[in-house]
Amino acid sequence: MSTPSIALLFHLVSISIFAIASSSSHRTADPTEAFLKCLGLRNHSFVPNKSTYTRRDSGYSTILNLGINNLRFTSTSTPKPLVIVTPLDESQVPPVVQCAKDVDLEIRIRSGGHDYEGLSSVSQLPFVILDLMLLRSIDIDVASRTAWVQSGAIVGELYYKIAKASPILAFPAGVCPTIGIGGHLAGGAYGTLLRKYGLGADNVIDARIVDVNGSVLDRKTMGEDLFWAVRGGGGASFGIILSWKIKLVQVPKNVTVFTVTRTLQQNATGLIYKWQNIAHKFDTNLLMRAIFNRIGAVETGDATIGVYFNSVFLGGVDKLLPLLKKSFPELGVVKEDCTEMSWAQSILNFNGFSINEPLETLQNRSINPRRYFKAKSDYVTKPIPLSAFQGIWNLFFEKEATGAVVIFTPYGGKMKDISKSAIPFPYRSGNIYSIQHLVYWSEEENAKAENYIAWMRKLYSYFGAYVSNSPRAAYINYKDLDLGQNNLGNTSYNEANNRWGADYFNGNFKRLANVKTLVDPGNFFKNELSIPLL
Structure with a gap:
């Protein structure tokens, strides 16, 4: 010895x-x-x-x-x-x-x-x-079309750095510039490029994570099971993601953007019904969202519903207009509605800025106002009947809906080509669009916050007859404790699966629990929606 x-x-x-x-x-x-x-x-x-x-x-x-x-x-x-x-x-x-x-x-x-x-x-x-807000370095490699980005960087900073490195490269993440990359990619991450290139998490090729023992692991040392889990399974259940290596994607030097608004008096109901049947079938270069809210005041009798068809096309207006004329002539988009700009500039446009806004604005962590809100999510597998929209509009004429907005985002394209088990995010083929339900209120109204939350629950209940079921699908990055939650991290796998696990992850939940059990057997990394031990 x-x-x-x-x-x-x-x-x-x-x-x-x-x-x-x-x-x-x-x-x-x-x-x-x-x-x-x-x-x-x-x-x-x-x-x-x-x-x-x-x-x-x-x-x-x-x-x-x-x-x-x-x-x-x-x-x-x-x-x-x-x-x-x-x-x-x-x-x-x-x-x-x-x-x-x-x-x-x-x-x-x-x-x-x-x-x-x-x-x-x-x-x-x-x-x-x-x-992690101070860990925000971004290293772009144009030659390999890859980048390493630390988790504390915001999406806008990443888009800005990519645009400065190359006018024809981008990354398929969200449209809100102030989202932190760390949590965004850990939950999936979708944006205007999802029909062309899938989710942000689909385009992650490596990651660096601190595990429960304090060790720093990359893809090779963490293994493929853990690497699978952190790309869409919610990274906070497994460790701390320090940085991501991402695959950049190609976009044209100029894209075409338009937003046209139609009210109930302009056949908004018929248009959004038609949209449901075709938006997921468009050319993969086109993403057209349908967003609606209430316009005008109920008290003065001029309230109506406005539906905004908010779009980006990876190409010029000369190619876009014939496509729309063939597939959606009822919308009546004309050349004057369209503006060509860089893809990075289109992100600013989606956030309400003009084409003259400097790209540096993307780096501003205060670009989006902080507000009081409650949100929920849904997935739709077949078009909502035309008759059902009247019930939605009626809810939007209630007083709590002053600051409410619903966003329909079409799927199809690349999303239907990726396996439901490729990463933990399961909602691919069979889903024609996703829904984000939101209701906002002001500080002055916050004393009655429960009224707005109750209204959101009522809207969500109404949609229940027309969206996915068994399970009723939800997006983990739009966390919703109404669906259920862990009891201080001590909920069993079966309880969690029945409460909310299947909603967020469907058939991938058990594999996530297996990975969790292997890498964090003491369940140190836990929160109200963390993956339980198997």
């Missing part, structure tokens, strides 16, 4: 001393102080007050609320973290995981703060927030 070296003995003694100190401090000390002390011991590059914020720090509330886009979760009654950590370097992330475990604290991970139910910023148990 060989004799251990002095260096090895010193190392083992150091580990033992640290373990004893850590165990003792977490039994007796304030958890905030114990957590900060642990960070200092585990990472000497950690600098207090530069990357951590406690409730005693003046910048605490600013940093906390900066990463919460749904103002419902900024109230004084909302549970607050003991500590917010904003790492300056990837090396500072593993100690956060290790110390949260040592001190027995929950961990919440956020990149852009677009979590619809606030789960990246809220926990019912003592917790810390790991906010």
Whole structure:
């Protein structure tokens, strides 16, 4: 038997001393102080007050609320973290995981703060927030048409960097520039290129993740099962995604954009019914959304419904108009409705900016206002009957619907060609479009927030007869706790599957639970909608 070296003995003694100190401090000390002390011991590059914020720090509330886009979760009654950590370097992330475990604290991970139910910023148990907003580097390789992007970068920053590197490259993620890449790709990520190139997660080719042991893994070292799970299965269940390697896609130098509005008096009902039957069959270069809300005031008698046909075509107007004339002449789109611009500029256009807006605006993390809202999602497998739309319009004439909007996004194209089990996101062939239901209200109206949430539930209930069922499909990036939730992370697989797991993941839920059981058997990474142990 060989004799251990002095260096090895010193190392083992150091580990033992640290373990004893850590165990003792977490039994007796304030958890905030114990957590900060642990960070200092585990990472000497950690600098207090530069990357951590406690409730005693003046910048605490600013940093906390900066990463919460749904103002419902900024109230004084909302549970607050003991500590917010904003790492300056990837090396500072593993100690956060290790110390949260040592001190027995929950961990919440956020990149852009677009979590619809606030789960990246809220926990019912003592917790810390790991906010990745400062880990936002983007490295574009035009020659290989790939990029490495850190999870704290927002979608707009990625689009801007790609556009600056090449006018004919893009990435098929969302239309909202302020979404954080980390959570967006972990849930699937769809946008105006989904009919041509699929989801953002379909175009991820590598990732770097911190696992429950604090190890940093890439695709090769994490294995294909975990790599499969993090691309659409919700990364917060399995670890902390540091960065993604993505495959860039080709777009023409100029695309064509138009938005035309039709009211009930202009046959909006007939047009949206026709849209349902054809939008998923269009040329894959065309994506045409149908968005509707109420226009005018009920009190003055001039209220109506406006349907916005919001489109981007990967090509020039000279090719678009003949296509529309053949497939959707009733819409009556003319050349004057159309504008040619770069694909990156089309993202600004979809957010209400003119063609003269500088591309640098995409990097602005405040480009979209923060609001109070409740959202839900659906998938449609066959057109909603024409007669059913009158019931929808009636609901939109109720007073709580002043700030309501519904977005229909067509599928087909590439989406129907990708296997339902290629990644955890299962809703491919058989779905003709997805629905996002939203209702907004102001700060002045927030005292009656439950009225708006109740209205949203009523709208969702009405749609139930016309959308997918068994399960009623939902999109994990549009989290909805009405569907069910974990009981502080202690819900069984069968309970979770029956409550919400099948809704979000359908037949992929069991495989996700298998992966979870293998990589996080202690269920450290958990929240109200995390994957349970099998």
